Amino acid sequence: MEDLSKPVYDSADHKVSAISELKELFNYRYLLGQLVRRDVTTRYKRSVLGVAWTMLNPLGTMLILTFVFSNFFRSEVQHFPVYILSGLLAWNFFTQATNAAISGLVWGGSLLKRIYIPSTVFGVSAIGTALVNMVMSLVPLVIVMIIDGATFHLSMFFLPVSILLLTGFTLGFGLFISSLAVFFPDVGEMYQVLLTGWMYLTPIIYPESLISAQLLPIFKLNPMYWMVKMFRLPIFEGRLPTLPEALPAIAWSLGMLIVGWLFFTSRSEEYAYRV
Amino acid sequence: MSEQEMNKEAVIQIENVSVNYRLPTERIGSFKEYAIRKLQRRVKIEDFLALVDVSMTVNKGDVFGIIGNNGAGKSTILKVISRVLKPSKGRVVVKGRIAPLLELGAGFHPELSGRENVFLNGALLGYSREDMEKVFDEIVAFSELEQFINSPIRTYSSGMYARLGFAVATAHVPDILILDEILSVGDEAFQKKSRERLQSFQEKGSTVLMVSHGLDSMISMCNRVAWLDQGKLQMVGEPGEVVAAYREDNA
Numbered sequence: 001m002e003d004l005s006k007p008v009y010d011s012a013d014h015k016v017s018a019i020s021e022l023k024e025l026f027n028y029r030y031l032l033g034q035l036v037r038r039d040v041t042t043r044y045k046r047s048v049l050g051v052a053w054t055m056l057n058p059l060g061t062m063l064i065l066t067f068v069f070s071n072f073f074r075s076e077v078q079h080f081p082v083y084i085l086s087g088l089l090a091w092n093f094f095t096q097a098t099n100a101a102i103s104g105l106v107w108g109g110s111l112l113k114r115i116y117i118p119s120t121v122f123g124v125s126a127i128g129t130a131l132v133n134m135v136m137s138l139v140p141l142v143i144v145m146i147i148d149g150a151t152f153h154l155s156m157f158f159l160p161v162s163i164l165l166l167t168g169f170t171l172g173f174g175l176f177i178s179s180l181a182v183f184f185p186d187v188g189e190m191y192q193v194l195l196t197g198w199m200y201l202t203p204i205i206y207p208e209s210l211i212s213a214q215l216l217p218i219f220k221l222n223p224m225y226w227m228v229k230m231f232r233l234p235i236f237e238g239r240l241p242t243l244p245e246a247l248p249a250i251a252w253s254l255g256m257l258i259v260g261w262l263f264f265t266s267r268s269e270e271y272a273y274r275v
Numbered sequence: 276m277s278e279q280e281m282n283k284e285a286v287i288q289i290e291n292v293s294v295n296y297r298l299p300t301e302r303i304g305s306f307k308e309y310a311i312r313k314l315q316r317r318v319k320i321e322d323f324l325a326l327v328d329v330s331m332t333v334n335k336g337d338v339f340g341i342i343g344n345n346g347a348g349k350s351t352i353l354k355v356i357s358r359v360l361k362p363s364k365g366r367v368v369v370k371g372r373i374a375p376l377l378e379l380g381a382g383f384h385p386e387l388s389g390r391e392n393v394f395l396n397g398a399l400l401g402y403s404r405e406d407m408e409k410v411f412d413e414i415v416a417f418s419e420l421e422q423f424i425n426s427p428i429r430t431y432s433s434g435m436y437a438r439l440g441f442a443v444a445t446a447h448v449p450d451i452l453i454l455d456e457i458l459s460v461g462d463e464a465f466q467k468k469s470r471e472r473l474q475s476f477q478e479k480g481s482t483v484l485m486v487s488h489g490l491d492s493m494i495s496m497c498n499r500v501a502w503l504d505q506g507k508l509q510m511v512g513e514p515g516e517v518v519a520a521y522r523e524d525n526a
Contacts, residue, residue: 009358012366031398038384038395045386111382115375116358117399269361272354273296 021265024118031117035125039100040132054133058088059140065205077207079150079236085141086235087204090162090228093134094170095195100126101174102181102188105271109182112272119268120261123175127167134163141235153238162230168253169223172260179264182274202228223252283334285370286451286482287356292365294326294351294506325351327506328365333499338483340497340514342490342521347503349486353453356484371450371482374400379440385429389420389439392428396443410446417468418442434461445472452476454485490518 025032044050066081077083104122112119145152181187202224203211211219219225226249233241241249326348333339341349354360355367357375382399383392393414397407415424418438423431431439438461445452452473461469477483487493493500494514501511502521509524510517 008371009369010366011355011358011362011368028398028401030403031401034395034398038387038391041391042384042386111399113354113359114381115399116401272359 018262018265021118021120021261021268025120025124028118028121031121032125032128035104035121036128036132039125039129051136054136055140058085058092058137059144061088062140062144069206077209079148081144081148082141082150083207083232083236084205085144086232087202087228089134089137089141089235090166090231091199091202091204091224092137093130093166094173094224094227095199096133097126097130097170098174098177098191100129101178102191105178105182106188109271119271120175120264123171123178123264126174127171130170131163131167150236151238153234155234155238155240158234158240159231162227162234165230165249165253166227168257169227169249172253172256172258175260175264176256179267182267182271198222198224204228220248223248223256226252285332286335287333287370287484288366288368289329289331289352289356290366290368292326292329292352292355292362292367293324294348294355294360295363296323296325297321324506326355326362326503329503329506329508330365331501331508331511333482333484335482336477336480337499338477338485338497340493340500341484341486341503342488342493342500342518343503343509344525346505348506349503350455351506352503353455353484353486356451357453369451372447373451373453374444374447374449375453376441376444376455379444380436381440383428383436383440386427388426389415389424389428389431392439393424393443396440397446400444402447406447414439414442414446417446417472419465434465437461438465441469445469445476448476448479449481451482451484454483454487490522494518 040051044053047053049056062081062084065084069080101123104126105119108117108119108122111117144150177187177191181191199205201219201222203219226245229245230241230249233239233245329348329352341352343349351360353375355362356369357373358369380392380396382396384395387395390411393411394404394407415421418435418441420435420439423435428436428439441461454473473483485493485497497514499512500514500517502509502517504524510520
């Protein structure tokens, strides 16, 4: 085995650090694509309408919420369906990806005990799947905007940046929570409750004007408040975020990504023992 | 070490390896409980040593067998070598690409077709798209699944499932092949075929590492055997001698 290109594994100098995990993930990029493909194609494999559900799902939620709010709360927001959908876009991405990161690592646990795979592959592929779903749910958004007679603003071209910011935050949080879920099996269940509360504490399905002035500073501690804003401003209000609006989103995105990645990778040697 | 052994090239070096499965004595399910116990310093953890200070070397071209009773640490040592478990103590150096034949088809998805699963499984084993495209036809032919390759894998029989898993895992000639009691895949004809494939790997210079309870087959197949007992290395050497000592100990 004179060939130096052959892989050498040395447990002694192989410190699974944040950087080497990045390299491993790059080596396994084909697996990332395969996992995304699997999750997108198998999700609705047994249903008649198939992938169309990715679009019908938010549409249904939007219809119900619009009905509820226009009849019971007499909401004052114009183009309320667009308001809701633009918020749901961000929220659904976040919940889907983080939940998939948890189930991916727990499912993948049986594999992690048998063969070597970089363990971040599950969290990152969860993001990939959620990105595909998000792009697909842009279709119903556009349809609703046309039906509702809402204006298409040039500011919508800011959306790739919004998606990037949300991706950073979601990946970091998904890695963090999935790592916890390995050590504490109850975290998966607890997280569902947390998500319900979190959704109501974020102005997604109700107008932001409902929040009282005293409580608003508290709402602004919530990172998802800023993430949702990054979507709602360019789609619904038709303007780019100002710097004071963008800075918290950027800070949360980068900060959570770094913290989540470090937290996850510093424990990655233990997953095969624990899952 | 004899002079003859010095000339051989070590592909797997295991130096003073211990593996400690730290088992909490009671299951702690919630943070609250964990936090309280941590404060009270009551997080009791029991050490379970699956391997204790094991050292051995596997040379290129060896067919290396590992024997021992249940719970002796045979599977653990395979996991340490295939990079699944990082040793708690000691060092493992492995040179070359490993093909783990541990529980074939573990990553198959029932709703995906055989074809899709071949690529997914190949990716899990660390291969690229090009790697898999090169061997795809060969995998289908070897597993004898031409007619079914586009059907969802949930429609496969367990034999078909295992055949496909074996074909994917052995599609590329590995530097090191790891076998955990899986020589009994499929019917007799397929077993013969898979044995021939493993032999051809050996002829091409692959190193084989295997765990088995079949002692006679270990003597006939291996050129070196290690005996583990309760995580400790009892003996390593010529298969006949090691198996005889093991049998005597168990008599």
